[in-house]
Amino acid sequence: MNDITTPPATSRVLEVPPPEPAISAAAMRDKLGLHTDTWDLAQDLANAIETLVVIDTRSRSHYLAGHIPGAISLPHVEMSDTSLAALARDRVYVCYCDGIGCNGSTWGTLKLATAGFTVKELLGGLDFWQRDGHPLASGPEPGSLAAAKLAACGC
Template sequence: MTNLLPTTSNVLRIPLASAPEAVAHFGARLAFETDVSDVHADLEAGVPGLVVVDTRDERAWWQGHLPGAVHLPRAEIGARAAQVVPAGAVVVTYCWGPGCNGATRAASEFARLGYPVKEMIGGYEYWVREGLPVRTAAGLARRPVDELTAPAAGVACGC
């Protein structure tokens, strides 16, 4: 493929990776991450063996959490994971959102314990912004879709 960008490009200030390097890099990212839309689809479909773990503290959990998620604060994973997550389950961790690395730290803890794990990018913030349901102390709730994160007419971005 021919490079059509000018040599003064800010994008090309750092040289492009080769196609095989790009395949390896992006494939690796997808092996470690999943997104809100895919997690929602799997929860709705009742995919067996998938455990979504909210790694935030108690106050955050009751402010709102994904329906079907289990609550296991990051600091308690080492001591309680075996009680909360069945052996062999695939774990998906989430925390507040992209500005928080709590889900990354939690995923690292689960990996150390031998669980297959992915981090849900976007976290709780993007779940809510995409208009998906959350469970609160008052029951099930839903906010309007933020059109900067998802199409107003649906929950899947189509990508």
């Protein structure tokens, strides 16, 4: 018989206690203010929400090969006061790149916000867009998702 006793189990989850509900609610509201997901964006694009502009922050060659329908190409490396001057100030911009392994959308979001634009970042970028079964457009034209029939969100 082993005389070494096993210490009681401790929770790794609760090692750092969760915040009060009001703090959690504020943090989640802030998170939703900074990001959107592909299902919500696809719904808004299908409904032709005119206040949103989707920006593909990847290279122009990547945009031509396949992009979110309705997105415009504005690579983050080309963002400057001059290139941003053509953008309307009364829109909400949603930036995306390849996915979680790419920070192009983060750079684009930072550059737009620093220039005074209202902006969100798309979670998971083009990778999550495709994973969720949404179509792509290709070539130089933005394309459109207006009036598209979308699959139901699984969340």
